[in-house]
C-alpha cells in the first residue's frame with residue numbers, strides 16, 4: 536500500500552508508523568488520518584505484528600488538526616461528515632500502541648498521543664491543548680483523556696490557557712511514562728514495543744483491555760472484569776509455557792495462543 540502522509544515499516548513483530556507531513560508539522564488532515572486508520576487496520580489483521588509505534592518528526596509529533604482544512608467548516612458539515620469520529624480508530628486498536636513523541640504534540644497531536652496506550656517522550660517534547668487560542672475547545676478527546684491522565688487542575692490549566700508543557704512537566708504530571716534523550720527516542724520506543732511483542736499476545740491484549748476498563752467503569756466492576764479475564768488465562772498455552780518456563784528456570788517461548 537502506498538501512503539503519502541505516513542511512512543510505514545516493520546521491524547520483526549513491531550510496526551513503526553511515522554507521520555510525515557513535515558512542511559505542516561504533521562498537521563492531521565483527513566488524508567493523513569485515513570491513511571493512519573488504514574495502516575492500523577492492516578497491522579491489526581497481520582498476525583506477525585504484535586506491537587505498534589506511532590511517531591512523528593524531530594520537530595513535531597503533530598501540531599494538531601489541520602487548521603487550514605478545518606477553518607471553513609460549518610456546524611452542519613462537521614456534523615454530517617462526523618468530523619473527528621473516525622480518529623477514534625486509534626483508541627480501538629486491540630494490539631498495544633506506543634506514541635513516541637518528539638517536538639510539538641499540540642491539540643489533535645496531543646489527543647492522538649493520548650489515544651495510544653502510553654507515551655514515551657523525547658526531552659524536546661512539548662504538549663498542549665491550544666484550541667482555546669483558536670476560539671474553540673479540544674474536539675478529539677482532550678478535555679476527557681487529559682483530565683483522566685493529569686487531573687482536573689492541570690487539565691484546566693492547559694485547556695484554559697492553551698500553554699504548552701515540556702517533557703519534564705508531562706512526566707511529573709503522569710501524561711508520559713518516561714522521558715528519553717531525543718536521539719534515543721525511536722530506539723527506546725521500538726525496544727519497549729519489542730519487549731511487549733516478545734510476550735504472550737493474548738495476555739498483552741487482555742491486559743490492555745483490563746487497564747482501559749479502569750477508565751470506563753466502577754472499581755468493583757473493573758475488578759470483577761479483571762478476575763474473569765484472569766481466570767480465563769488458564770485456558771491458554773502461553774500460561775502453561777510461561778509458568779513451566781519459570782519453574783524450569785529458562786526463558787519462556789510464547790506461541791501467542
Ligand SMILES: CC(C)=CC(=O)SCCNC(=O)CCNC(=O)[C@H](O)C(C)(C)COP(=O)(O)OP(=O)(O)OC[C@H]1O[C@@H](n2cnc3c(N)ncnc32)[C@H](O)[C@@H]1OP(=O)(O)O
Nearest residue numbers: 558559560562598599600601602603641642643665674675
Ligand atoms: C483536533 C482538533 C479538533 C483541533 C486541533 O487540533 S486545533 C489545532 C491545535 N494546534 C495548534 O493550534 C498549533 C498550531 N501551530 C502552531 O502554533 C505553530 O505552528 C507551532 C507553535 C506548532 C510551531 O511554530 P513555528 O513558528 O515553529 O512553525 P510555523 O511557521 O507556525 O509552522 C510551520 C508550518 O506548519 C503549518 N502548521 C503548523 N501547525 C498547523 C496546523 N495545526 N494546521 C495547519 N498547518 C499548521 C504552518 O501553517 C506553517 O506552514 P505555512 O508556512 O505553509 O503556513
